[in-house]
Amino acid sequence: xxxxxxxxxxxxxLLWNLTQRELKARxxxxxxxxxxxxxxxLLLMAVYALVFGVIQKSNIPHYTYxxxxxxxxxxxxxxxxxTGASTISDRRDLLTKVRFPAQVLPATVVATxxxxxxxxxxxxxxxxxxxxxxxxxxxxxxxxxLFAQLVFTLAVTFxxxxxxxxFRDLQHIVQNVLTLWFFVTPVLYIPNAVPEFARRLYxxxxxxxxxxxxxQGIFYEQRWPHWRALALVTLGxxxxxxxxARVFEERREEFAELV
Amino acid sequence: MSDAIVLRQVSKTFRKSTIKREYTTVKSxxxxxxxxxxxxxxxxxxxxxLRDVSLAVPEGKTYGLVGRNGSGKSTLLKLVTGxxxxxxxxxxxxxxxxxxxxxGAGFHPDFSGRENILVNGIILGMSRKEIRSRVxxxxxxxxxxxxxxxxxxxxxxGMYARLAFAVATHVDPEILIIDEILSVGDExxxxxxxxxxxxxRRAGKTTLLVTHDLGTLQRRCDLAAWxxxxxxxASGDPVExxxxxxxxxxxxxxxxxxxxxxxxxPRAAVxxxxxxxxxxxxxxxxxxSELGPVVLRGPSGPQHVFAPDDLFKxxxxxxxxxxxxxxxxxxxxxxxGGTTVWVxxxxxxxxxARGTVQLELPRLxxxxxxxxxxxxxxxxxxQILRDVQRGLHGFAVRAExxxxxxxxxxxxxxVSPPGSPPPQGPDPAREPAEPEHPAVSVREGDRDxxx
Numbered sequence: 216x217x218x219x220x221x222x223x224x225x226x227x228x229l230l231w232n233l234t235q236r237e238l239k240a241r242x243x244x245x246x247x248x249x250x251x252x253x254x255x256x257l258l259l260m261a262v263y264a265l266v267f268g269v270i271q272k273s274n275i276p277h278y279t280y281x282x283x284x285x286x287x288x289x290x291x292x293x294x295x296x297x298t299g300a301s302t303i304s305d306r307r308d309l310l311t312k313v314r315f316p317a318q319v320l321p322a323t324v325v326a327t328x329x330x331x332x333x334x335x336x337x338x339x340x341x342x343x344x345x346x347x348x349x350x351x352x353x354x355x356x357x358x359x360x361l362f363a364q365l366v367f368t369l370a371v372t373f374x375x376x377x378x379x380x381x382f383r384d385l386q387h388i389v390q391n392v393l394t395l396w397f398f399v400t401p402v403l404y405i406p407n408a409v410p411e412f413a414r415r416l417y418x419x420x421x422x423x424x425x426x427x428x429x430x431q432g433i434f435y436e437q438r439w440p441h442w443r444a445l446a447l448v449t450l451g452x453x454x455x456x457x458x459x460a461r462v463f464e465e466r467r468e469e470f471a472e473l474v
Numbered sequence: 475m476s477d478a479i480v481l482r483q484v485s486k487t488f489r490k491s492t493i494k495r496e497y498t499t500v501k502s503x504x505x506x507x508x509x510x511x512x513x514x515x516x517x518x519x520x521x522x523x524l525r526d527v528s529l530a531v532p533e534g535k536t537y538g539l540v541g542r543n544g545s546g547k548s549t550l551l552k553l554v555t556g557x558x559x560x561x562x563x564x565x566x567x568x569x570x571x572x573x574x575x576x577x578g579a580g581f582h583p584d585f586s587g588r589e590n591i592l593v594n595g596i597i598l599g600m601s602r603k604e605i606r607s608r609v610x611x612x613x614x615x616x617x618x619x620x621x622x623x624x625x626x627x628x629x630x631x632g633m634y635a636r637l638a639f640a641v642a643t644h645v646d647p648e649i650l651i652i653d654e655i656l657s658v659g660d661e662x663x664x665x666x667x668x669x670x671x672x673x674x675r676r677a678g679k680t681t682l683l684v685t686h687d688l689g690t691l692q693r694r695c696d697l698a699a700w701x702x703x704x705x706x707x708a709s710g711d712p713v714e715x716x717x718x719x720x721x722x723x724x725x726x727x728x729x730x731x732x733x734x735x736x737x738x739x740p741r742a743a744v745x746x747x748x749x750x751x752x753x754x755x756x757x758x759x760x761x762x763s764e765l766g767p768v769v770l771r772g773p774s775g776p777q778h779v780f781a782p783d784d785l786f787k788x789x790x791x792x793x794x795x796x797x798x799x800x801x802x803x804x805x806x807x808x809x810x811g812g813t814t815v816w817v818x819x820x821x822x823x824x825x826x827a828r829g830t831v832q833l834e835l836p837r838l839x840x841x842x843x844x845x846x847x848x849x850x851x852x853x854x855x856x857q858i859l860r861d862v863q864r865g866l867h868g869f870a871v872r873a874e875x876x877x878x879x880x881x882x883x884x885x886x887x888x889v890s891p892p893g894s895p896p897p898q899g900p901d902p903a904r905e906p907a908e909p910e911h912p913a914v915s916v917r918e919g920d921r922d923x924x925x
Contacts, residue, residue, distance in 0.1 A: 229596045236582060236593060243584050312576040313597050314556045382503065471557045472488065 216460035222316040230319050230326060237327040256287065256335040260342060275405060277346040277435075283339050284434045285402035285427045291332040292368050292423060293393045299324040299372035300379045300386035307474045317470050318463060321376040325369050343434065353433045356440055360429040363445060367422050367452040373459035377466040380473050400424050401431075422448045476568070478649050478680040479531040479554055484563035486524040486549055486704075523549040524704045526563070531697070533568075536681040538695035538712060540688065540719050546704040547684045551575060551651050554682060569680065572599055572647030577638030583627035587618055587637050590626055594638070598645045608644050615670075616640035617663070636663055643670045650674055652683040668694075688716045689874065724779040724870040756866055763794040763801065763860035765851050768867050782873045782881035786835040792851060793828040794860075799853055800825045801860070805833065806848040810868075815845070815879060841881045842873040 223230065242251040263286075264279040275281055302320045303310070310317065340350060379385040400423045406414060417424055425448045429440035524546045531537040539547045552558045553565050555573040580597045581590045591612055595605040613622050616637045618629075626634065652671075671694065674681060685691055691698055692712050699709035700719045708718045769776055771787035780786060790803060801822040807815045820831055847867040851860045873881060 226596075228602050229593070232593050232596055236585065236589075240582060240584055308576075309580055309597070311552070311557060312573075313579045314571075314573065315597060468559050471552070 216457040219316075219318055219460035219463060223318055223322055226316055226319050229315065230322055233319065233323040234326045234330065237323060238330060252331060252334050253338060256283075256338055259286070260338070277348065280339075280342050280346050280348065281405075281431065281435050282403060283342060284431050285400075287332055287335055287339060288364060288427060288430050289397065289400065289402050289423070291328045292364065292371075293397065295325045295328045295368050295372050296375055297390055297393055300375045300389045302372075303376045303470060304380050304383065304386075304474055310471050310474050317467055318373065321372045322369065325365070325372050329365065339434070348435065348437065350434065351437055353437055353439055356429070356433055359449075360426060360433065360440060360445065363422075363429075363449040363452055364426045366449070366456050367426065370452060370456040370459040373456075373463050377459075377463045377470075380466065380470055396421075396423065400427055402427055405431075422451060476533055477530040477566075478533045478568050479529075479537075479682060480564075480566040481527055481529045481550075481554070482564045482566075484524055484527045484550075484553060484560045484565060485522065486546075486553060486558060487520045487522050487561045489520050522704050524553070524560075527701075527704070527706055528563075529699055529706065529709065531680055531682055533680055534678040535696040536675055536683070536694055538691040538698040539682070539684045539701060540686070540691060540698065540716065541701035542723075545701040547701050548575070548653060549704075550701065551653055551682065551684060555651055567649065569648030570599070571649045571651060572642075572645045573651040573653075574598075574639075574642045575651070575653045577635055577642060581626050581634070581638065584625050586625055587616070587622040587629070588613070590637070591641055594641045595645065598642060599647065600645050604646070612640045612644050615644070615666070632663075639663075639667060643667070643674075647679070649680045649682070652681065688720065692716050692874075720872050721779055724872055757861070757863050759851070759859045759861040761861060762796050762858075763792060763851055763853070765790055765792050765803075765849055765861045765863060767791050768847075768849070768863075770847075770867070770869050778868075779870045779872055780838050780840075782838055782840060782871060782876055784838050786838040788833040788847065789830055790833075790849060791828070791830045792822065792861075794826075794853075798825040798827040801851055801853045802856060803831055804850040804852065806850075808846050808848065809879070810844040810846060813879070815840070837883065838871065839881050839883070840871045841876045841878040842871055843877075843879075844868060844870045 238252075239249075242248050245251060247254060260279065260283055263282050267273050267278045267282065272278075299321045302324050303317055306320060309315070309320075343349065375385065375389055379389075399417070399421060401409070406424070406428060409417060425441070425444045429445055432438050432440045527546075527550065529537075539550065541547050549558065551573065552575070553560055554567060555571065555575065556565075556567075557573075557575075578590075578594065580593055582593070585593075588609070591609055592602070592605055595608075595612075596602065600608075616622070616633075616639075618633060618637060621629065621633060622637075626637070629637070671681070675694070683695070695712045697710065698712035698715040700707045700715050702722075707722075708715045767789075768791070769789040770778060771789065772780055773785045788805075792801070792803070794801070803820045803822060804817065805820070806817050809815060818833075820833070822829070822831060845868060846865050847869070848865065849861075849863045849867070851862070852858060853860055871881075
């Protein structure tokens with residue numbers, strides 16, 4: 216893992232430039248340009264406000280804000296894994312022509328979506344302020360949660376992107392798994408809605424549940440995250456990252472031949 | 475002097491499924507697991523791109539690779555670059571390497587030339603600082619002018635290649651790996667590229683390059699190797715390697731041309747056919763007479779590959795099955811493309827039943843290319859076609875500097891204008907790339923024109 220991340224660090228200039236380019240390219244040529252980074256979540260927010268504020272009223276207070284707090288980090292995770300799956304298999308042009316650490320490619324996807332996530336945070340805070348929830352001292356825990364999610368997202372994206380080079384249908388499977396994963400993660404509902412016996416199990420097998428719940432704790436309920444669960448998830452993510460780096464190293468030799 | 479690149483008994487095998495692009499899928503793996511099948515890995519399903527290749531590139535030398543398509547040249551470069559890893563054997567590289575296997579790796583069509591310089595440069599191994607300090611130089615070299623701030627997708631292919639080459643050559647590596655990109659752009663740019671390469675060479679950098687341009691190879695390389703079917707057929711002095719390669723290629727071409735002659739020949743006694751066939755047939759006639767054997771000779775015996783200055787002899791045997799008679803042999807020399815070069819007729823008299831007629835050209839005088847010899851044996855003043863052989867015999871002419879149909883006796887000389895002092899060597903401003911080769915070549919004239 217150390218070697219893998221070291222190479223990533225060596226090529227940080229490439230990572231940074233590709234990320235920048237990705238961000239710019241996404242909205243290049245469109246009328247609003249970079250503003251889309253803000254317009255997109257804003258429109259999403261409007262849709263949720265309409266559906267859950269007007270059509271189907273939820274009994275969770277400030278429901279739109281609640282959904283938003285969980286949805287933004289989820290989008291970071293699911294978009295990274297979803298588009299990350301084909302990030303290596305799609306770059307035949309690069310892999311067979313130049314030598315560079317392939318992990319830059321999935322890392323670029325994760326970094327791009329991380330920046331989009333961070334850029335949409337002010338909107339979330341503004342929405343919170345509108346319903347009277349201002350960020351307070353609990354926000355201090357935010358970097359820790361962010362770190363846990365970064366490691367977890369990176370690890371999953373690494374594994375999926377590496378395996379997809381050989382197993383091309385993985386990217387389609389991943390899309391469907393992500394849909395299921397979304398609904399077993401408490402984004403649209405509060406964990407209390409889950410039966411007591413399942414709740415524990417679910418927090419153990421679904422690290423995203425713990426992570427999303429921690430965000431909701433910080434920004435919505437205004438409490439500290441469940442430290443033990445968060446620590447466990449962080450540790451688990453680091454272990455997963457080590458495994459991911461290993462899987463990646465083992466497969467790397469075949470990338471240039473198989474893409 | 476130490477070696478910059480060392481390959482020791484390197485082999486590289488690809489599984490055929492990789493080549494045919496049959497992807498393994500989760501589904502296929504599950505199905506196989508359910509059927510409890512083993513992974514099909516018969517030795518026949520693999521392709522040996524390289525076998526036991528050993529080669530060393532000394533530091534500061536330019537090393538050229540030649541070979542037909544699919545001979546393993548590109549695989550070798552990718553192994554040296556580290557894109558592939560060898561199936562067996564070792565690859566050692568000493569020094570910072572920069573590989574130009576494809577121009578414009580990572581170019582994004584929607585971004586301007588300037589923006590693409592940055593990412594492409596980083597991919598090629600430059601730091602941001604290095605790129606920033608060289609960006610103006612790169613733009614100037616590319617000669618794109620104002621286009622540099624336009625999106626790359628609006629570029630012509632020539633502009634694209636120029637920009638890419640400009641970035642690639644401004645990376646400052648110790649070892650440069652190049653796959654056939656010297657022939658980029660128009661003549662002016664090609665010369666600039668060549669000059670840049672020469673600059674690399676003078677700076678004492680090691681270069682490993684693949685090219686199909688044998689002239690480039692002979693002029694620019696210190697050492698060369700010829701790859702064939704994944705193995706090294708010859709290596710060492712570029713001139714010798716290129717000659718060995720040329721001879722083999724020409725012989726293979728001639729063999730291909732002569733292939734039809736190996737079909738069973740009709741004998742007069744068996745079944746005489748008459749009249750020209752529907753398609754451009756190989757051989758027809760009444761076969762009351764037969765031509766053969768046909769032997770091409772050079773200065774030192776039978777040969778199929780000639781130089782323009784070579785002595786050329788053609789022996790044609792003939793036999794009339796119906797007794798001695800007067801006949802005529804018409805010879806047509808044409809190019810592979812069908813252009814007639816020369817037609818000549820020999821009267822075979824006095825009447826003989828069999829014999830051999832010989833044509834001799836003291837100097838062949840043809841330019842580089844493949845040629846065919848058509849023969850037609852007629853009797854009764856050309857009324858009866860007895861044996862016509864079209865496209866059955868051929869030979870090749872290999873001339874480095876003389877292309878076109880003919881290679882007349884000629885001499886080049888440098889003539890000073892009256893009154894001016896004799897030239898003090900080549901003008902450095904005009905030909906900075908090749909001081910050792912003046913603009914006017916006198917090499918061909920060195921040969922005895924009387925031959």
